[in-house]
Every structure is written in C-alpha cells, then in structure tokens.
Amino acid sequence: MIRKLTETDRDSLLKYLYVEGSLNIFIIGDVEAFGFGRDFQSLYGEFDEDNNYVAVLLFYRENSIFYAHGRTFNVEWLKIFAKHDFKFLSGAQSVFDKIIPYFNDFKLQPMYFCEAYTLEEETINNEYKAIKASTKEHCGKLYDILATIEEFGYEKKTKDEYISGKLIALKMGSTLFIEEDGKILSTVATTAETTKSAMVVAVATLKEARGRGLATILMKELMREYFDEKNKYLCLFYDNPKAGNIYKRLGFKDVDKWVMLKKE
Known part of the structure; x- marks a missing residue:
C-alpha cells in the first residue's frame, strides 16, 4: 500500500530513515524543518502487510528523492510520480537501476556519496581567515x-x-x-x-x-x-x-x- 504521509507518521518515518541516515539526509532535513502538509513539500510511504515501511518518496519543490531500504521498486509508484511536476529525481544507485528505465526523458548524472565523522588532516594554514x-x-x-x-x-x-x-x-x-x-x-x-x-x-x-x-x-x-x-x-x-x-x-x-x- 502506498499513501500520503502526515504528521502522525513523523516518528515512525524518521526511525525508518535514520537506519541509513546519511543517504536520507535530505528527506530527514526536510521533515525536521518543514514537516507535513506544506504546499511545496509532499511525502509518501509504501507499507507491507504488517504496516512496515518499504519505501519513501519526497517531493520538495522541483526535486524528488526516492528511498527503499530493501532497494526495491514497486511500479505502483509511477502513479504517484505522474501526479507531480518535478525536474530532478535522485537516490541510491542500487535502487535506481530499477527506476531509470521508466524515466527515458531524464538525463542521468552518476555521483559518489560519502561521509566523515573525524578530520584526518589536522594541519592548518593560518595565512587565510575563514x-x-x-x-x-x-x-x-x-x-x-x-x-x-x-x-x-x-x-x-x-x-x-x-x-x-x-x-x-x-x-x-x-x-x-x-x-x-x-x-x-x-x-x-x-x-x-x-x-x-x-x-x-x-x-x-x-x-x-x-x-x-x-x-x-x-x-x-x-x-x-x-x-x-x-x-x-x-x-x-x-x-x-x-x-x-x-x-x-x-x-x-x-x-x-x-x-x-x-x-x-
């Protein structure tokens, strides 16, 4: 089942997204900053028979981001995409390999995603001030x-x-x-x-x-x-x-x- 998410879904949604917090930073950031029911932002969730999240889709202005922890893509999502006007769609390549064939009118831009928790190179150049x-x-x-x-x-x-x-x-x-x-x-x-x-x-x-x-x-x-x-x-x-x-x-x-x- 795919449905639109509301404020009552906040806690369960964030719990699901934080399993891979780095990959979901944009969705998390927009949920924390703007919540639900905004005219420039919509969130949808896919659930299994036990009401567990399967996938999440964010529309934020002209951008959209799709995430599925199990790296699956249900073609029923295409009906949701068809209801929205967007210029950009992004997400992890491991799931987008299944999505790309449905978006032939979009140009592909592959990138690497990385994260850091510590600064490895500590030497400072004091010649310039930030x-x-x-x-x-x-x-x-x-x-x-x-x-x-x-x-x-x-x-x-x-x-x-x-x-x-x-x-x-x-x-x-x-x-x-x-x-x-x-x-x-x-x-x-x-x-x-x-x-x-x-x-x-x-x-x-x-x-x-x-x-x-x-x-x-x-x-x-x-x-x-x-x-x-x-x-x-x-x-x-x-x-x-x-x-x-x-x-x-x-x-x-x-x-x-x-x-x-x-x-x-």
Whole structure:
C-alpha cells in the first residue's frame, strides 16, 4: 500500500530513515524543518502487510528523492510520480537501476556519496581567515563567485533571487568563505542540516585562485565546526575523482553511489 504521509507518521518515518541516515539526509532535513502538509513539500510511504515501511518518496519543490531500504521498486509508484511536476529525481544507485528505465526523458548524472565523522588532516594554514557568511552583502558576493561556475547553474537565477534564498538557507546550514581585496576567492557551505548531520554543498574557488589550497582550508574549518562544536557528521556528493581524493584525505569515506535524474 502506498499513501500520503502526515504528521502522525513523523516518528515512525524518521526511525525508518535514520537506519541509513546519511543517504536520507535530505528527506530527514526536510521533515525536521518543514514537516507535513506544506504546499511545496509532499511525502509518501509504501507499507507491507504488517504496516512496515518499504519505501519513501519526497517531493520538495522541483526535486524528488526516492528511498527503499530493501532497494526495491514497486511500479505502483509511477502513479504517484505522474501526479507531480518535478525536474530532478535522485537516490541510491542500487535502487535506481530499477527506476531509470521508466524515466527515458531524464538525463542521468552518476555521483559518489560519502561521509566523515573525524578530520584526518589536522594541519592548518593560518595565512587565510575563514569568514562565516551572515549578511546580505556576503550573499551578494557569494553569488558573484558561484555564478562563474557553469555546472552549479546559479547564473540562471537573478542576483536578488539568489540573495533572498541564501538568507533563508543560512538558517539551515553554515557558509564559509575566504576573501581578498573585498572579493570572495573560495567558499563552502552546508545545507539540509539535521539533528545529527549536514550536507556539504557549493564547494567553489575562482579559477584564478585555484591551486592555493583555499577550498581545503575552508573544508577543515567546516569539519571542525561540525565535529567539535555541533557534534554532527558531514556528508557530500562528488563526481570528480580529483576532488574525491581531496575529500578522502580529509577523512571522508565512500558510502554508496548516488544517481540524479534531470528532466531534459
């Protein structure tokens, strides 16, 4: 049976999702932050004959995430997908191998999913100071650097749209940056922060500032903040093996392969 989830399902849903908390960080984060019955967010659950969870599907604005602990896919889910307008569908590759054939009009983007609980490389470069973003001015400068990186897609938003969204996002994670002569050279952020973890996103360095280890400095500061101050672990995605090696040197370990399907 597949049905829409409500506030009465909160505890049982989170218990199910936390079995693989890292893989479910986005769903957990959205449940903890926004709950149920919102116009921009819907959650569905599949249950067996004993009323145990089999799978969960989240729709959040233009995004959707599917999770099944047993890595199964019931074609009845296609009826739920058909009722929603979404551009992105993602989840663990081990279950998406069964889903991909039904979404031929979506482009496949494979990634690696990893997590870290400790910082392995402790040496600090004190030449640069990590600044924590907190103001509208900071957000404007962040847009200026992120809009230069095509794969992020920030250039498709206006600067005002980005600033408005980022000021809200600052309440759901942490953003650090290094600047020089009033210009941000490198930045890193977290999102989907839950009671136990957060997702690292938007790791970026201006092209002319690369090779100076700025992103590594920021990653170390971010890891210290979460491990030492917040007592939370970190997760991230990567598709660049070179970047993956840097993350692993800092203490991240691969958990699973992740797939994102993007509507073309």
